[in-house]
Amino acid sequence: MRKIQVTIDGAEFTVEVGDLSAKDGFVTATVNGVPTRVAVSSLAAPEAIQWAVVNTRPYELLIDHDLRWAQSAYGRHTLNVRDLDAGVARPASTDARIKAPIPGIVVRLLVEVGQEVMADQPVLVLEAMKMENEIRAARSGRVASLHAQPGQSVKLHELLAEIV
DSSP, rough: OOOEEETTTEEEEEEEOOOOOOOOOEEEEEEEEEEEEEOOOOOOOOOOOEEEETEEEEEEEEEOHHHHHHETTTTTEEEEETTTTTOOOOOOOOEEEOOOSSSSEEEOOOOOOOOEETOOOOEEEEEEEEEEEEEESSEEEEEEEEETTTTTTTTTTTTEEEEE
């Protein structure tokens, strides 16, 4: 049995997963002691729309390939995933570049060049698929540059801002 700790927006969940070879595509995961039936699409294509079914409820998700965030119809959520069977947690990101996680239109900027920001602070709002998504700083620092303006269309992975 594999045991991981998943923190979503500060809420911690201990997840235990056993045999992944279920014939119906579902596996039983124990989340904080509660058995839960889960099916997920292949995670082979990072930063592509994925799906998951938890018990009988379907979800569409966009998951960061570094597992720092996941986005659903309910918004973007910060993630921290730690393998409890391993001795070391995944190190925090130090990437100073903020790139578009999805193609969309910049709705508004929430910071200015030179402004100090904290890790996970919203930097701008990007509209995609009729949803507004807060794009957040991966680390604390000073906004060195903004490469996007309100109304601008951006492509997947296009540079939006830099934090130093």
